[in-house]
Amino acid sequence: MxxxxxxxxxxxxxxxxxxxxxxxxxxxxxxxxxxxxxxxxxxxxxxxxxxxxxxxxxxxxxxxxxxxxxxxxxxxxxxxxxxxxxxxxxxxxxxxxxxxxxxxxxxxxxxxxxxxxxxxxxxxxxxxxxxxxxxxxxxxxxxxxxxxxxxxxxxxxxxxxxxxxxxxxxxxxxxxxxxxxxxxxxxxxxxxxxxxxxxxxxxEILDNNISIEQVEKYKYNANVDFAVLAPKTSRRQMEVISSLLVAASEDEKIEVLQHPLIELYLILKWDRICYFFYFWIFGYFVFAVSMGIHGTLIIHNYNHQHFNIPIAVTKYLVILTSSGLLAHAILQCILVRRNYFQRYEIWMNLICTCLSLTVAVTANDVNRSEWVLHITSIAVLLAWIELMLLIGRLPSLGHYALMFSAVLQNVVKVLLAFVCLLIGFTLSFSILFHNHNLGQFSDPWRSLVKTTVMMMGEFEYGDLYLESAESSSLLPATSRVVFFLFIILTSIVLMNLMVGVAVSDIQELQRRGSAKKLEKQAEFLCQLEKVISSRQLNSKYVPAVIKRIFLRRSFVETTYKVRTCNTFRRTQKIPRRLIDSIMSIAKGHNQVPDGT
Missing domain, CATH: 1.25.40.20 (Ankyrin repeat-containing domain)
Structure with a gap:
């Protein structure tokens, strides 16, 4: 105060x-x-x-x-x-x-x-x-x-x-x-x-997780940190890559997935749990083979009643394997976060396994069920196509399978763009050659199949004109003009266009094929890890030894050291291209001269 x-x-x-x-x-x-x-x-x-x-x-x-x-x-x-x-x-x-x-x-x-x-x-x-x-x-x-x-x-x-x-x-x-x-x-x-x-x-984020370490005067190692891909707070080590696959567009996936850090991580992860994939592909192989044999035996059983035992054996094999694959597909739908039903593989899997179970259950009634043959043929075809897609996830063979898929997409796009031309020639040939003695153009559907075959070069010109050249029903003059236009527009122009578009940029095709291979590989690893870490597998009814085996085999250390020596490449099975890319990022990020 x-x-x-x-x-x-x-x-x-x-x-x-x-x-x-x-x-x-x-x-x-x-x-x-x-x-x-x-x-x-x-x-x-x-x-x-x-x-x-x-x-x-x-x-x-x-x-x-x-x-x-x-x-x-x-x-x-x-x-x-x-x-x-x-x-x-x-x-x-x-x-x-x-x-x-x-x-x-x-x-x-x-x-x-x-x-x-x-x-x-x-x-x-x-x-x-x-x-x-x-x-x-x-x-x-x-x-x-x-x-x-x-x-x-x-x-x-x-x-x-x-x-x-x-x-x-x-x-x-x-x-x-x-x-x-x-x-x-x-x-x-x-x-x-x-x-x-x-x-x-x-x-840029991934580049920051690659650093360099000098071990000798002129020798460096690259230290790779996978913490950004497998953070400690995440329940599963593939959760981040799974989120990237869902969030990124197709072009963005190509850039992200082919980063050396992600590619190396997928290689290491694949090496840990590839045995599960080989077991899965073996099961699918057994399914496809048993389904093919079962369908073949059903056909022969029409005329010979000597295949009851083989049919019974293959029947139970089909039921066992298709039930397991169907359960796996349903489990994937439950565990995968979203967008799974937008992929054609799941639809093929569900359709194929359901048709196979239908065939196996109704095999005893085949003699009075003609429709079983039709769904059997579809199921067999889908089974082997799915096996091809599954092989496409192998690191060594998958590159070619996925390039096939890329070429198929380009061909389908060209055909969709010129489908009106194909329909036009189909209807024209159906009208001009409706009285052909072989009946190849008797209706629009047969005409479509025959016209598509003719696009590949199977013209059969002599069969079309030799025996009925003077028949007014064949309209020789008009048909020859239309046939000539067909050769020019479809067999020469359209077919060469499809070939050119399909293989116009081999390097880009290989790049996209490599990215697609990594994407399929990552998807499988994500799905398998979700199954391994699921509540059902980790319940008290599953033996502890099985839990330890699954969890130990699926775990990858978050730090890794990359060396440039030949011994390291041979023992770790890492491509030299990938090692060089990692070392280049490490030296550039840490401003180490290339000549060191």
Whole structure:
């Protein structure tokens, strides 16, 4: 209390401002005086605010920093909480980096509610402040991937607001790209939806996980960190790649999947659990062979009743294998997150196994069920086509199978573009040659089949005109003109166009084939890992030894060392091309001269 001097009639008692008032006004001198006079630094006002919480009212950055420092020095509670606000949250909101650093050193930490300072920075930006929070030892991957009320993590928000630097820092510190919100939307979904050129952004993230280590004067090793692909908080090691496959478009997948980090990871993962794939492909081989033999025996059983035992054996083989494959397909539909029914493989699998079970169950009635032969032929064809697609996932043979698929797609596109031309010639030939003695053009359907065969060069010109050249019903002049146009337009122009389009860019075709092979490989690994980690396999009824075998075989260490020596390549079975790509990224990222 201070008293004024002078006439007592005009003497007034002057009260020094309270600590809260001094902080609210931003009066550094008054704050220092209050603290010197022993004011309670943690006293709360009528609104429940401490002086440190009220410091957020100060507009001048330097004054704010000085007052916060003074309050902390006097023992202010750095984790004071009122109505959802903390001193750290206020400092982060107003982007006061120096104050944030002081508060962290004094023991302040993220507020305990769902939405914390990481979510705030992900929305408003501020990589310099985020770096301070991430450098704290308390900032673990579990904290980084903590969701809001709606399930969004800080990574979701950073990707939504296109704060690439913040998103990159969160990922490098253990952020999970596969984390999903309550709507099932992963971080990868938001990245590929909101960020411009997302494949380049993902490539930069992957490059940052490859570093170089000098082991001798002129010898280097590359250290590869798979943490971005297999974060500790993720339940499965293939979850991130699965999210990338779902989120990326076809062109984006080509860029992302062929990154050396992902390709190396898939090779290592494949080497761990390829035995499961070989067992699966063996089962599918048994299914296709037994289905083919069963269908063949059914045909011969029409005329000879000597195949009852082989038919019974193959019948039970078909029932056993097709039931297992059908159960596997249904389990995939349950475990796979979305878009699985948009893939033709699942439809082929379901149709083939259902038809096969139908054939096997009704085999005893084949003598009076002619339709069984028709569905048997379809089931056998689909079984062997599926086996071909399955072989397409093998690293050594899959490249050619998937190139076949790419060529098929190009051919189908050309045929769809010129289907009107094919229909026109089909109907024209059906009219002109309707009285042909072999009946090949007797109806539009037969005419379509014959016209398609003629496109391949099987014209049979002599059979068409030799024996009935003078018959008015064949309209020789008109038919020869139409036939000549058919040769020019379809056999020469259209067929050469299809060949040219199919193989016009061999390098691009090989690149897409390689990416497709990696995609199929990754899909299988994702599906198998989901089966291995599913609740059904990990129930109490499954022996513990089986659980350990499955889990141990599917696990890959998140760190790996790449060497350039020949012994390493032979023992690890890693292509030299891939090793060179990894070393190139490591040297370029760390600015190591190529001549070293």
């Amino acid at each position: 201070l008293k004024s001097s002078g006439n007592s009639r005009y003497d007034v008692t002057l009260r020094s401002p309270s600590l809260h008032e001094a902080v609210r006004r931003g009066d550094l001198a008054s704050v220092s005086e209050c603290l010197k006079n022993g004011s309670d630094v943690n006293e709360v006002d009528t609104s429940g605010n401490t002086a440190l919480l009220l410091a957020a009212c100060i507009g001048q950055k330097d004054v704010y920093t000085a007052i916060v420092g003074s309050l902390i020095e006097k023992g202010a509670d750095v984790n004071a909480y009122n109505k959802g606000f903390t001193p750290l949250y206020n400092a982060v909101f107003y982007k006061r980096a120096e104050a944030v650093e002081m508060l962290l050193k004094a023991g302040a930490w993220l507020r305990p509610t769902y939405r914390n300072e990481l979510h705030l920075l992900a929305e408003i930006g501020g990589s310099n402040i985020l770096r301070l929070l991430l450098a704290d030892q308390r900032c673990t991957p579990e904290v980084i991937n903590r969701p809001e009320e709606d399930g969004r993590t800080a990574l979701h928000i950073a990707a939504q607001f296109c704060h690439k630097n913040c998103l990159r820092m969160l990922i490098d510190k253990g952020g999970d790209l596969s984390a999903t919100n309550l709507e099932g939307e992963s971080v990868a979904d938001v990245v590929f939806e909101q960020i411009v050129n997302p494949e380049k952004f993902i490539t």
